[in-house]
Amino acid sequence: MDSFAIVCDSSHDLPPYISEKLRLTVVPYSINFGVDSSIDDGVMSPEEFAELLDRYEKGKGYPTTAAPAPSRFVEAFKANVKKGLSRILTVTVSGRLSKTYESAVQAADMVKEEYPDSEIEVVDSLSGSMAEGMLVLEAARVRDLGRPLHEAKRLLEEMRGRVRLLAALETTKYLVKSGRARSFQHMLSTALRIKPVITAREGAIALYSRVRGRMERAVDHMVDEVQRTYKSGIVAVVEGIAPDLREMIVHKLCQRLGINREQIVEAQMTSALLVHLGRRTVGVVWEEEEPQPS
Template sequence: MKIQIVADSAADLPLEFVLKNNIEVVPMNIQFGDQTFKDGIELSKEAFYEKMSISKDVPKTSLPAPQAFVEAFNKAKDKGPILSITISAATSGTYQSALVAKSMFDHPIEVIDSLNISMGTGLQIMKAQELIDQGLSLEEVKEEILRNRNNYHTFIAIKDLENVIKGGRISNWKGNIAQFLDIKPILNLFPDGSIKVVANIRGRKKQLRRVLELFQETNKDVSKEPFVILHAKAPQDELDYLIKEIRRILNPKEIILGELGPAMGSHGGFGSIGFAF
């Protein structure tokens, strides 16, 4: 019996990959005011961004309850052992929900904290699927993912601080000063799974140039691996520039381009661009 993967929607996996590999995706909860939606089931990405554009309040996200993982595990367990890779436990309680659900089963289930978010988690899931297709056992796949999970890099370039300010992640007065000075933060995932600001750059063009430099400073060879760009309705000219420069300086095997899901899109706001490799 083949190993089955259970993910959460905050991994931002490409739909075609999910469908091709029969991956069970546990939805995050997205809240607009007093309305709550299941990510990807009751609210598409397009509908999410449309709602965010007209909402006075910043949308909030919350972790799936253990019962959501129980339901996903029940769907997968008759097909084989289960591997669940979640977004970082430092940013969400999703990992703990999966562990609670696992404790309710007498079935081979492994749960891994990716120490990452969005497609930083998604790339680990894609690697796990590749190893599964090669015939590795559940324990072998788990060991390989754990050994390499800190080799994945994730950066986020924030364009507009509106959601950051409204969400209370920085005070109004600090946020207003930063906006007046045209400050554009760059966030990075650290080895412990936490997200921290690694640069505050004046101006969008300088921000994007700096993020390209940060990619190079990782010294990671991506010539045989995909490079992922996910964005929250970023302008096409910015995306074209980034794709051109990433191909020139890093020469990745392929570039996967898509939209950030609600989990990251709600925090970063419109124009944010996430990178994973």
Template sequence: MKKVAVVTDTTACIPQEQVARYDIEIVPVQLIFEDKTYRDGIDISAAEFYARLRKASRPPTTASSSPELYLEAFQKASQSAEGILCITEPSRFSAMYDSASVAKEMAAKTLPDMNIAVLDGTTAAAGQGLVALAAAREAAKGHDLNEVKETAENVMARVNLFATLDTLHYLVKSGRVPQAAALVNTILQIKPIFTLNHADARTVALPRTIKSAMKRILKLMERNVVKGEPLHAAVMHADALDNAIFLRNRIASQFNCSELFITEFTPVMGVHTGPGLLGVAFYSESS
């Protein structure tokens, strides 16, 4: 039996082969599409979701994972581990941290001997995935819960995330930005680049094309890596694989990557950003 199991959710955008390799427990987030509920990654794939989103007359919505779903994941993880580290999205963006915390309290009765730590994230999407993978690798080395949690917190403090949107159309439909902003986006064809660091989301650049956006993202990476240190990076995309491959290849040629992979952007966030999103999460091995 291993000392620590890692639990996170589908918003972390971890490829299935990595989930299986490190035995990470994934809690599905729920998508509500035309009055039907789907479990992200189980009942509907990212590719299926974005294909349907392009044709949808009504925007889909999301529902945070319930405490019961987290408790189920804790119970499964407890069968092969002495302790559990659960990593969630930032609590300021969703109720998943609260759900996981309630599940931890519930587990005190059903799993009284299980030590569970719930970590409130400061990054999301592939950034959260990189944190979970770093924690899972540490757990695979046989380290205890405190050591695995310390590794996750250390990586979390160093992760950067930059992404560009192909359109503001879906943000407007979800009520996240004013209609006027979408009008400007349509007229100017701006591809805004945003960052999500330390639970703070903000726009950092307003390029006019995806090609320019990719160049700007690479420059932002150059400013935020530690020179000479190996880089861990995850390129994420929402139904934009060709652009993701191009960006991945540029990153591979420009940086010393010890970890580099492409992953699909979680539909749970894609509800608001729409298809076409392209981004990268990364951190230097030490700082």
């Protein structure tokens, strides 16, 4: 039996075949279409969901996303405890981006009160998407080595400061629709043909740079930064629904880093992220070189 169970929210963006292989318990976000209709993140394929988004984009009531309620985490924790996995490591999207971390902590306290022998630890990834996914991969590696729960938590909290995420957006209009950016910022970016590159900084999404021109220039800009700070191991590439952009960045990473495609985890954004970022988004996640002692 595993030394501990791993629970995470659906924004980790790991491909389904990896999630299944790692034996994850995934707690989904809710995607709301008005006040009367909602679906769980991951129920629809990215392509099906993107078609649905297109229909809503042309009308009123653009979808919103909601963090999992504590009750969803309680359900996930109890399911593992009842299977004999009373030690649980939970990894969530940044607490500065969502109430998911708060929900998981509340749920952990509730379950530990009902099951006093259980041990439930919650790690804030301080990021999201495949940056969260990289921590989940590390959690599974440590678990499969038979290491204890407290050691896994410590290693993830150390690693999260080294995991970098950059993402290039072809347009900011989805950020405007979802309330994450102002309309004048979108108009300015469109007029100047600017492709924003965003990053996670201290748990919040921040503008990393503005690249004028085509998306290829933004991709080159991201690959430059990966090459400058890449340590070793896997690299993750995540797309909205933009296989051409994914192929472009994968090819450049293999060339510039001297790695094989097998060292790259290729993933698609979850539906909850598509709501905010849109189809034509591509990102890269990697573990950077540790700072050298002075």
